[in-house]
Structures are given as structure tokens and as C-alpha cells.
Amino acid sequence: MLGKLPQLLRENRVALGAWVTIANPEVVEMLSLNGFDWLLFDMEHAPLDYQVLEYMLMAVRGDATPLVRVPFNDPVYVKRVLDLGVAGILFPLINSAEDAKLAVKSTRYPPKGIRGVGPRRAAGYGLERDEYFRRADEVLVIVQIETQEAVRNAEEILSVEGVNAFFIGPNDLSFSYGRSSWKEEPVRQAIEMLADISKSTGVPGGMYCADDETLRFALNLGFKLLALGSDYRFLMAGTRDRLRRAQALLRETGAV
Template sequence: MFGKLPGLIKQKQVSFGAWVTIANPEVPEMLSLLGFDWLLFDLEHAPIDYQHLEHMLMGVRSDATPLVRVPFNDPVYVKRVLDLGVAGVLFPLINRKEDAELAVKSVKYPPEGIRGVGPRRAASWGLRTEEYFKEAHNILVIVQIETREAVERAEEILAVEGVSAFFIGPNDLSFSYGKRSWKDEVVRKAVERLAEVSEQTGVPGGMYCSDNESLEFALRSGFKLIALGSDYRFLVAGARERLARARELLQASSTLQR
């Protein structure tokens, strides 16, 4: 269930992942077979419900780690996705220490946390319930830092015991500063500050990288969880490139026939 990501985080190694937004189990199956270290199922912005998620998790192959971004930092969302057997949760809009504390409590069973007991698929339908309860403390808690307030309070957020890593939402962070891109100086400086906080606290950070420039920047900055894009962006990019090449070849062929 946990795959390779927990080990990579513990060893402070870089991992590559992808956003999954298309509600079809063939998508995570293909991406996991390609060798991505982790897959993030997005329940915040994508049209994926719990039934879709259950079917999609069955498509994960190899040792790719399944993660889910819940719609909001609410224990009701968290317990439902954990019971389906995900290895970690990405919590959006974590702005202060109290938000991070709630996130951690949401993934832990009492007395440490507030997660309800009923793991269903996560415990292999009752076939390995005790084993699951012993493993559940390894569930990853990844907090999303995507506002100016969160940047200013990054130290207190990452000091919360149980936070495994953090992830930067470059679009929301940019809009929080009144900008449209992380490349704007004020946003870029905010991201650089988060890289420094990551180094100081030892809590690994991550970033969504939609192009080579952002990828190179994230790697130089020392971020460890690198999202290389999303399923629909891969589809659009590949189709666009293939179509453009076909039209180039058609034009060249037409020229030669004249």
C-alpha cells in the first residue's frame, strides 16, 4: 500500500510523481507502469468521487505510492479516502499551526488522533486488519503551502509533529500575492524562502513543475517531491506534438510533389 515514497522521504531523496485527474483506472495503471514514484489523485479540483477513487486505486501497479488531495482539511474527507487504502494525504490550504495539527490528528487513530475505525479496503476487507493498524502510523501527512499567510508561518507549520512533507501550490500561491506566475519576483522569493525553511527544519518540500524551467528551479532549490505534470496535460502535450509533426510532414510531402 505504501510503495516507495515513504522510504525516499526518509532518505531525503528526490521522487517524481504525477497528478491524476481523469476518472478512469487505466490512467493510474499506465502512469504507475511507467515508473512514477507516486501518483496524486486530486479530489479537490478534478471530477473524481469516492467510487471513482476506489476503482482507480485498483489500477495502481508496481510500487508507486498512491496519495490523495482531499477537497479540504476536514476529517470527514480524510477518513473516507484512507479507508480506501491510500498511503498519504495532501491537505490543501494549510495556513497555520492549528491547521497542520488537525491534519495530523485526522490520519491517526485514537488516542493520538481522531480517525474513525473502519478501514475496509485498506485492511484488505478484514483479512489483515491487525497488520494495517500497525502500519497506519506510516501514513504520510503532506501539507500544502499555497498562501502568503502560510509562507509567513512556514516554520510553525512544519514544526508540527507528524508532518511528513510540504508541497507548494504555485498557482494559488501566485494568486495570493496578486500575481499570475511563480516566476514573478515576489512569488519566486516566497518559494526560495520555503526552500530555506525546508533545509532548516529537515522537512522535505515539493513543487508542481509544469515545464522544464520550473523543474530545474525546483531541483536547484532542493525540493524532493517533484510533480512532473498531470494526466490531461501529458495527453494534450503529446497529442499537440504528434499533430504538429504530422502537419509538418504533410507540408514537406506536398512541397516535394510539386
Template sequence: MTDDTRQLFQPGEPATGNWISIGHPAVAEICSEGFDFVVIDTEHTDMGLETVGNLLRAVHRDAAPIVRVPLNDSAWIKRVLDLGVAGLMIPMIETAEQAERAVDAMRYPPEGTRGVAPARASDYGRTFEEYFETADDELVTILQIETERGVENAADIVSVDGVDAVIVGHGDLSASLGVFGQWEDERFESALDSIVTTARNHDKAVGMLATDRESIHRWTDAGIDFLIAGADIAYLSSGSDAARAEFEDLVDN
């Protein structure tokens, strides 16, 4: 973990990540190659902390490991940080108060309330004094805005000291707006543009997840800074479906 990780999440500085939902170290090893960062998801997967720890050991040394925690909870945040990550993604942030709670959990006292103990993050205590002194400045805090209420409060959220970047949860956001999956609907496009503009006005980077070529183009054109360009389950399912379809087309003709 270095200051270089924070440089990945600067407005106007493109960075590319990969999304990991499968809890096997080989997947993390394969999917982190060549990327600036990876996001290991514990919100919508069955991964426990032991699995996350093993994935972190497999991530390529040049890819910054970010973990999405399942909720804005100080106990979860503390335990994942102790595993030795470069930063966290925290879902469903709707207010400045929630953003402040997340930042508070990310920081050691006296700036925050993170529990103090040696762990993998400090080489099992060997470098704990140094880690304690530098962690608050080096860890990246990425908050997810993914509801109509979050959009309405986006300016307050990104204004919170300690918020490094935001990411748009487009699936949940479109559902919250009553237009699930309708990316060209005016309500969704307006909400997305509002988040991007607000982040820009407050000098914060904004990112999104794309799972296919079309969405890579769509979200890049929308003005995002960093892109999670694909996900392990999407690669597997699309590759598997394509191979099967290719064979079936041959034998059916």
C-alpha cells in the same frame, strides 16, 4: 503500504511522482509505471470516492498512491484513508492549528480522531488489527503551502508533529501574492525560497508539481526534494496539440 513510502519523502532524497486528474483506471495504470509515487487529485477534479478506489486498484504496485483530498476535513480524510492509500496531500494549510487538525484526522485514537472500521485499507477487515497498529506510523501526511499566510506561518506548520513533508502550490501561491504565473517575480521567488529554507531547517522534505521540461528544471534548481514530474492532462493536451500542429504545418506548406 510500508515504511518505504515515508523514505520517499525525506529531505535530500529525490523522488519522482506523476499527477493523475483523469478518473480512468487505464490512466492510473499507464502514469504510475516507473514512478516512485502518484498523486490522485480530488480537489480540482470531478472524481468521487468510487472512482478513486478504482484508480488505486490500477496503480502500479511499486508506486505509492497519494491522494489529494479537496479540503482539510476529517470526514473526507477518513473515507479516503479507508480506501487503502499510502498517504494524503492536504491543500490550503495556512496555520499550525490547521496542520494539527490534519494530523489528528490521519491518526487513530488515542493519538487522533480517525474513525475505526474495517475497509479496503485492511484487506476488508482481514488484517484490521495489524493495520490499526501500524497505520499511524506508515501513512504519509503531506501539507500544501500555497498562500502568503501559509508562507508566513511555514515554520509553525512544519514543526507540527506528524507532518512528513510539504508541497508548494505554486499557482495558488503566485495568485495569493498578486503575481499569478510570474515565476521570476521577486515576491514569488522570495516566498518559494522561504518555504524551501524553512523546510530544510526543520528537516522536512519539500516538493512541487512541474508540468513541462522548463518547470522541471526551474523547481529542481529551486532546491526541492521530490518532484511531481508531469500530469496526465498536460501529456494529453501537449501531445494532441503537437500532433495536430505537425500535420497542419505539412499541409499548409
């Protein structure tokens, strides 16, 4: 289930994705049918558990790449999620090179890492076992930079072998600096510095872009892994827009 994201990252191309937070396979199916390059299942903040995740992964259509943000950097949790067949892991709160090394080791089988062997669904329930083990090291490791400490250590973090990309959580990073938005200093400056480190290390960067201003900012910095929003945001925005237009039409026609 690698999908198109690994190739897009290798080719240094922009990859557009969406956050999945609603525990419903139909939501996953609709998002993947709309052409996103990747979908991220959020197990850190959303009410998604392990069993629900398995059903939701079955609903991914086309070549959208399924990623999971785990709740914490824990080898056991990572192992269980990878056994379901996801293509990559987003690790939250990576603050040091040691954190990043543990993340990478958690996704690799011995002797390169510490992942236990028992892939189950990931290996086609045994039908694709050899092929899966041959490509197991292609699992994407994406580290989240979301604290001042992580920014200070970013060059060392991104120099860890096996880290494929990093992702900025603008809200957490802003709060880490005592600010409420990435638009404020010194948060904006920190993000620009991370963009420079991305270029110097060759590790693609990403950012959550809930609006066009944030998306333009991220694109201008050269970030490639861009989330356009989440399922519930899309639902709320579409609902509000349709209701506003209907209410305007009621006023226009005098039907109010």
C-alpha cells in the same frame, strides 16, 4: 499500499510524481506502469468522487505510492479516503500550525488522533487487519503551502509533529500575491524562503513542475517531491506534438 515514496523521503531523494484528474482506471494503470514514484488523485479540483476513487486505486500497478488531495481539511473526508487504502493525504490550504495539527490528528487513530476505526479495503477487507493497524501511523501527511499567510507561518506549520512533507502550489501562491507566475517577485522570494525553512526543519518540500524551467528551479532549491504534470497535460502535449509532426511531414512530402 505505501509504495516507494516513504523510503525516498526518508533517504532525502527526489521522488517524481503525476497528478491524476481523469476518472478512468486505465489512465491510472498507464501512469503507474511508466515508473512514477507516486500518483496523486486530485479530489480538490478534478471530477473524482469517492466511489470512482476506489476503482482507480485498484488500477495502481508496481510500487507507485497513491496519494490523494482532499477538497478540504476535514476529518470525516480524510477518514473515508484513508479507509480506501491510500498511503498519504495532501491537505490544501494549510495556513497555520493549528490547521496542520488537525490534519495530522485526522490521519491517526486514538489516542494519537481522531480517525474513526473501520479501514475496510485499507486492511485487506479484514485479512490484513493487524498488520494495517501496526503501520497505520505511517500514513504520509503532506501540507500545501499556497497563501501568504501560510508562508508567514511556514516554520510553525512544518514544526508540527507528524507533518512529513510540504507542497507548493505555484499558481495559488502566485495569485495570493497578486501575481500570475512564480517567476515574479515576491513569489519567487517566498518559495526560496520556504526552501530555507525546509532545510532548517528537515521537512522535505515539493512543487508542481509542469515544465523544465520550473523543475530546474525546484531541484536547485533542494525540493524532493516533484510533480511533472497531470494526465490531461500529458495527453494534450502528446497529441499536439504528434499532430504537429504529422502536419510538417505532409508539407515536406507535398501531400497537403
